[in-house]
Amino acid sequence: MSLIKQLWIAIIVIVLLAFGSSFFISAYQTKNYLAEQLQVKNIDNATGMALTLSQMEKDLTTIELMLAAQFDTGYYRRIALKDVAGNIVTEFSLTAQPVNAPDWFISLLNFEIKPGIAQVQDGWQRFGSIELESQTDYSLVALWQITKDLALGFLIIAMGCGITGSILLNRVRRPLNQVVYHAEALGNRQFITSDEPATFELKRLVVAMNRLTGRVRLMLEQERKQLDQLQRQYELDPVTSAFNRAYCASWLEGYFNNSERSEIKSVFLLRVTNLQGINLQLGRSETDNWLRLLVNTVQQYHGVRLVSRLNGSDFFVVSDQVTTTSSMCEQLLGQLNTECLLDSNHTTAPLLLVGLSLDAMSSRQQTLSQLDAMLVEVESAPPLQSKTLQQPQPYDTLADATAWLKAIKQAIDADRIMPKLYPVQRRDGSLLHQEAMLRLNINDEWLSAGQILGWARRYQFTSQLDSAMLNRALGQLSADNSLQLALNISDQTLTTVAVHYQLLTLLQTVPKSVCQRLSLEFDERLVIKHQLLFISFASALKALGVSVGLQKCGYAINDIQDLEKLGIDYLKIDAAIVLRYQTSEAAKLLAGLIKLAHTLSLLVIAEGVVSVEDINGLHQLGFDGLTGPGIA
Structure with a gap:
């Protein structure tokens, strides 16, 4: 569960506890207050009625009429007159009426009021006693209405608290989400940095993670520099940054050792003709620049995966077979003749290019020997610039x-x-x-x-x-x-x-x-x-x-x-x-x-x-x- 959800749950629980306790305390206090007032009313009314009856003639009919008139006011649930022995002389009571309040509310907060009791005198002698119980239905309805108003007020306040909490949590959420994203990135081995949030605890956490990222980046940079130095020292041609002959030989060995090749490759042998004369014509620095241009042009050609310098004037090129070997040979040579001209007096670059599909070969030695033989054939037949080895399709049932x-x-x-x-x-x-x-x-x-x-x-x-x-x-x-x-x-x-x-x-x-x-x-x-x-x-x-x-x-x-x-x-x-x-x-x-x-x-x-x-x-x-x- 996310931290934001936990915070929301905590806020909701706290609000419910606070409002719930306040609600029930207020409801019970109101009930107790009304019950106390009803109890006092019972006692006061019973005392007043007893005093009135004590001063009257003790005619039963007159007493009944007076009690009936009092009962008919509707404020009483029961009025009873008892003699000295406790026997009921006359009694007026009201049958239970439905109350406009839920049953659960009535059962939870129903009033239990003791009746008011007062003694009736006949001169200096005791005539009997009167018992009086006030009507509680009105108070119960009033208590239900007060409770509803109180709940509505609490609900409005809770909604206001929820909106306020949402705004505050959104302010916390932004830096928190940033920290979570940063932590997830570190878990996925992605060493990123984040802006420091204003929240003190989160700020300390982000600072620590940023410090970790900085250390990892520093180590990576050091490792990269060392790797780059080793690569340039042992595996790359110092002039053109193409791979050297050793890498070329190793690549071919790996290719022929792999019985599960992802696809067939085309390889080419590119020779710079009269490199010594070019060096004398342009000078060493310009010649090196031209060789770098040559290598870069080949590397940028679509499908080329590897360029390796075998010696001063020969370059080995590996390409995916996106087209036929002959088509690629012609297209690559055409681009080199356009971009690698020595001067405007020449229409072609001083280059020879031969190629074949590796599917026609079975070993590194056979591949290099075949390319050398093809290059000798091209050199002996000027102005021919290129040649490719025609070989059968690897699976000739579907030639089209x-x-x-x-x-x-x-x-x-x-x-x-x-x-x-x-x-x-x-x-x-x-x-x-x-x-x-x-x-x-x-x-x-x-x-x-x-x-x-x-x-x-x-x-x-x-x-x-x-x-x-x-x-x-x-x-x-x-x-x-x-x-x-x-x-x-x-x-x-x-x-x-x-x-x-x-x-x-x-x-x-x-x-x-x-x-x-x-x-x-x-x-x-x-x-x-x-x-x-x-x-x-x-x-x-x-x-x-x-x-x-x-x-x-x-x-x-x-x-x-x-x-x-x-x-x-x-x-x-x-x-x-x-x-x-x-x-x-x-x-x-x-x-x-x-x-x-x-x-x-x-x-x-x-x-x-x-x-x-x-x-x-x-x-x-x-x-x-x-x-x-x-x-x-």
Whole structure:
């Protein structure tokens, strides 16, 4: 229960106790006062009537007429004259009449008045006694009216107190909500700062939380600087800030070791022709600036995921297959010829570009050898600038893109979708979760994500696949209470707000206990490009109990602004770094990444673990979990 509700309950209880006690005390005091007045009236009237009768002739008829006349005034319920022996000589009484008041009120506050008794004399002798009881119905009706007026007054005062309390609580609510939001953010590993409220106790609390946030940010900044220095020292080309040859080799090894590829990649080898002559023509400084422009142009091209400098003049480029390899080669070369010209006298840039699809290759050595051979062929046939390797489609039954899209839609509509599970293991050997990889049945054959996503991406159909996978995963989680799953989320899903609402609505249809066993993972590069969208989506997912993680993490982690505000639960480090953990350079980088993540209380998971022998070494580095071909 929220603090505001507790305050409201406390205020209501206090008001009810105060008004209730005042109400009943006032009602009983009024009743006692009226009862006292009625008792005095009974005694006074009985005494007066006895005095009158004592002075009269003791004729019974005359006495009865006098008592009847007195009774008929309507102020009495009973008048009785008794003789000396206590026998009733004459009596007048009124039958019970309905009273205009509720029964519960009558039973609770009914009057019990003793009759007034006085002695009647006959000279010096005692004639008898007279008993008189006044009518109480009028007093009961009057008491009921007073009580109603009192209750109405209390109700009006209570409403006024409620309005005043609401205004005061709203003034308290604003800083209190701010403190609650700050505390929830800290609980979700989002280290934010808040303005200090005027309330003294809340101010002390906010100051303490802001101080904690400041310390965490200072530690993060220090860790980031150290990580950035290590990255620039060991993994990046000092001139262009592209990755170096070692990273390229490691990335290729990780790609071919991974049997469950999310999609097919295209790779290119870009060569600067006559780099020595360019250096003599422009000078070293201008040449370096031109090389940086070249690398930046390639990195900004749609679909490019990696640029690595193999040597002085050769650059290795990895791209998602958003189009055919040949189309991308032509388009990329055309953009480079436009933006990277050395001077206006040339119509093309001094560049050669060759490419192929990695699906046609089987190893790192074969890939680099094939690219080198293609580059030699292009160099020997000027003015040829580019060449691509034509290879068969990975699944050539549906060669037409439109047929692919139709087949994918039919498979989803027929629920021919199945996740293939790969374990993620904790340090103690227990299961953290299982990665659910897409399998789709087309023409009675189960196809992997790598065979499907390239086609789906061309028609922007990946979000529908994400929705179908999530729906299937929720069904499995609901059926098996011990199952924990992690799903990869595509770039189209992350960048489309309408899809966010669709997935959140789907998650709201299942109990929170099911959502708590689900993790959604996003590529690090996507989070960098769409950080605000990610923070909004991740916050909504966390509110439903879903865990959120980043996959393929590594050197770009420093490019994420305010990492502490993302609210993520774990990082999965890219296999391109993990595979080289035995080298001192990669070990330092991994240790820096792990320390940065642990500062934010994040789990760190190594991707691409190949052999059982690597498990102990990676655990010694500080990894909290492992996944890959070597994890059974």
